[in-house]
Amino acid sequence: MPPQRLAPRLIGCLLVRTLPDSTRMSGRIVETEAYLGVKDAAAHTFGGRRTLRNEAMYGPPGTAYVYFTYGMHHCMNIVCGKEGEPVAVLVRALAPVEGLEAMRVRRGGAADRLLCAGPARLCKAMDIDLTLNGSDMCSGDALFVEVSPPLPARKLTRTPRIGVDYAGDWAKKNLRWMLTDDPNVSISASKNRRAFR
């Protein structure tokens, strides 16, 4: 499935994380970004780059691609291309649903609306790290998506992607989707608009 189709489709679905001790945490996905693979200058797989780090991007649809960045943060993608086609959707924010207590512990007592309001924040809150990189989200119970019916397009807002200014023309494309005015998104639409004025 093309990432630009999966990204809006994921909004409203439930991302579920089960810890080894059976603690269950989950959140409704409210923000995603599509990464379009070899042609996308903002993607880790631009130009067909294939390394140990991004190997999971080349796996079958439903593979989790988790990477470590800035020396301290993890981010999580859902691979959606057929095997060998490195395209994926970055999950950027959740509205916490289950396991808020456990999330608060991991997030050092941040406000509830900030628990999962960013790609690295949600990974911290849900204890998603490199041990989940390459895992199959369709078969495992450690990390998976509970699908819900697609939301109508009018409930969604599209903006350029965050943090990819280095990508030239690709930085300007509207490949970020969010639930309009949801308080749990990483950066609000209005703030984003201001950045492009």
Added chain:
DNA sequence: ATGACGATTTACT
């Protein structure tokens, strides 16, 4: 072996 760099977050002025 070395150097540069992040698909970010937080704290601070």
Added chain:
DNA sequence: GTAAATCGTCATA
């Protein structure tokens, strides 16, 4: 608004 934190990964040598 700006800056610091912090280190795995990759390209270069």
